Amino acid sequence: MTTIEIPDGSLFGVDNLPYGVFSTPGTAPRVGVRVGDSVVDLAMALGDDVFAQPTLNAFMAQGYRRWVEVRERITELVSGDVPDAAVHPVDEVRLHLPVEVGDYVDFYASEHHATNLGKLFRPGAPPLMPNWKHLPVGYHGRAGTVILSGTDIVRPCGQRKAPDQDTPTFGESQRLDIEAELGFIVGTGSELGTPVPVDEFGQRVFGVVILNDWSARDIQSWEYVPLGPFLGKSFATSISPWVVPLLALESARVDTPKQDPEPLPYLRETSPWGLDIDLEVELNGQVVSRPPYREMYWSPAQMLAHMTVNGASSRTGDLFASGTISGPERDQRGAFIEITWGGKEPLQVGGEERTFLQDGDEVVLRATAPGAGGGRIGFGEVRTRILPAKGVAK
The missing domain is CATH 2.30.30.230 (Fumarylacetoacetase, N-terminal domain)
Incomplete structure (x- = not known):
């Protein structure tokens, strides 16, 4: 023994x-x-x-x-x-890979992240779209490309169109980015036509992983109008190998930020599922950001309720992600498009400038939370290296 x-x-x-x-x-x-x-x-x-x-x-x-x-x-x-x-x-x-992923949905639940991207993409206009504070915005991703930490990422190719170009070109993404997130794994599903109330979140969701929702920003910006993320997102989503049970996170529960206007009744929580989880983003051995999950505007319970309110079913193994986790400060932003302000404010990493990711770069995401014993509990890490694009027909 x-x-x-x-x-x-x-x-x-x-x-x-x-x-x-x-x-x-x-x-x-x-x-x-x-x-x-x-x-x-x-x-x-x-x-x-x-x-x-x-x-x-x-x-x-x-x-x-x-x-x-x-x-x-x-x-x-x-x-x-x-x-x-x-x-x-x-x-x-x-x-x-710890679970067989059924469906994958990614949300956009950080007000700081959404505001930063709004300022970058729509200067001079209100940074948040009119619906943002009324519902958790999200998109359906590709479950078949959810991969385990340690799996290298091949640089994606696709159509891109710079603002000064009249027509698109095809080639390797030049603006490869991360999104530091948490992923929530559904343990027990729901029937078609039966919404999941917010107060059933704790009995429906089994656990939490660290998640990196890789983004090819140049491919994404050309293709996502009028529908949404497609090839700029679908090439890979990395998760950590350890699933921290929701039962281990009671000491990490906090209120969400004040939601104004008050959400519609199906999104109102009597006991909010904000979580005091600290993330860390490391690039080539240097920590460049520490995003705080407690700043997230929409809770995961609200995400699950919204995801099923139209009667969509959920299944064991379904994965839904928080969206990029960002705080109010530059060193709390969860994506390089924010940290470097669209590439205009490069980082110094190992004596080199970085805006978006280069071949050979290694990104590591980590996360910890308060534990029941007064110390910290860990989620492990998501570690990934960028490989050059593979040859494809132009």
């Missing part, structure tokens, strides 16, 4: 217990939980085949009461002795 040692100051103590999917050489992917610097094989430790699956979906579909029960069992287990064969050093396992 093994007693798992949790280092002082660990972001993965018993008040966190994030789930992931892992494998060891010669074995199939299965569900584990991270404790300190170890991964516990839950199928072996709990004797339950639902954790022998290659994704979390089967377990998540069992519902809220089951999530609570299993978390209590895991807490008791890892506080004592764990079978030796069920414990693996985290740096000796291979991590996999």
